[in-house]
Amino acid sequence: MTRRIKVGDIYIGGGAPISIQSMTNTPTHDVRATVEQINALAEAGCDIVRFAVNNSQSASAVRDIVDRVDIPTVADIHFDYKLAITAMENGISKVRINPGNIGDESRVKAVIDCAKMHSVPIRIGVNSGSIDKDISAQYGNSAEALVNSALRHVEILERYGFYDVVISVKASDTKRTIEANRILAKRCDYPLHIGVTEAGLGEDSLVKSSVALGSLIVDGIGDTMRVSMTGDPIQEIYSARQILRACGVDKQYVEIVSCPTCARTEINCEQIVARLKERYATVRKPLKVAVMGCVVNGIGEGKDSDIGCAGGKDKSAIFAGGEIIATVDNENLYDTLVKMIDERLSDK
Ligand code: SF4
Secondary structure (H helix, E strand, O other): OOOOEEEOOEEEOOOOOOEEEEEOOOOOOOHHHHHHHHHHHHHHOOOEEEEEOOOHHHHHHHHHHHOOOOOOEEEEOOOOHHHHHHHHHOOOOEEEOOHHHOOOHHHHHHHHHHHHHOOOOEEEEEEHHHOOHHHHHHHOOOHHHHHHHHHHHHHHHHHOOOOOEEEEEEOOOHHHHHHHHHHHHHHOOOOEEEOOOOOOOHHHHHHHHHHHHHHHHHOOOOOEEEOOOOOOOHHHHHHHHHHHHHOOOOOOOEEEEEOOOOOOOOOOHHHHHHHHHHHOOOOOOOEEEEEEOOOOOHHHHOOOOOEEEEOOOOEEEEEEOOEEEEEEEHHHHHHHHHHHHHHHHHOO
16 A cells, blocks of 8 residues: 555545645636636536746746635646745645756755645656656656656655655556556555646546556556646536546446447437536436447346336336336336436435
């Protein structure tokens, strides 16, 4: 098990639920826009939010932002140690900075002293583009190189007795991301922030992130996650949720399973599924609903569900646990199914 660290009021690692992270894309110093986006992300299910602190204006804005949002915040800082210190003094919950990039030891010490004083954890984040040159000369742009580079930064923190650390190693290459995290999980007990970097637009990112993060999560690797997606960060949250659900980690939702449809299909499965998905999108209770195109195979194949329907020529079956519990005219099928689903949900 990984060690547990605290970011604001959220725990990362040590068996805590996998937290979902995202990053704002507003100018950080535009407090109103940034707060608005953070609150929208929180509403969508984001647990921890990061924003770039890339200049003194943004570092000064941290206080105004943290005072107006309800989730822990992370300052993303590249080289300027003073920005890290200002962000921590202004109430940031966590800092992403690589100590090997800060400069001389006195600066590193100043950041670590400040982090200790304010109980702020540090995330070390190494991507393919930020592997130390000597390490990439030795290991190439490989999983080993990502890990060795990250652990070098960690060692600097450890030298100063600082262990409130989260590590991320990310590549845009899915397999390399998986491999690097597997190696890292064996080599240390720090909590891991997992994600694929530069994963692309919507569907491209969702597939890459599902393969990489899904592989890791089902193996028990990963304490906090970000689905990196070009564009509106809200989509990152929806995607992260879908991955956690597909991995069986998040069970608090209405899962709609449906058959692919074929020549035996008697009802408009696609339309029924779309309507059910929309209706139950925000329900946080566990229920599995099956929508199957025919009674020939549907009832048997859908027997794992709590309730389901299987299409017939004029009348369709509603079933539970593989047994028919009602037969209804096709024009009343959706409404009857919804009524029965609602009854089951109200019992939970
Ligand atoms: S459940 Fe019936 S309609 Fe759906 S794919 Fe299977 S055989 Fe075809």
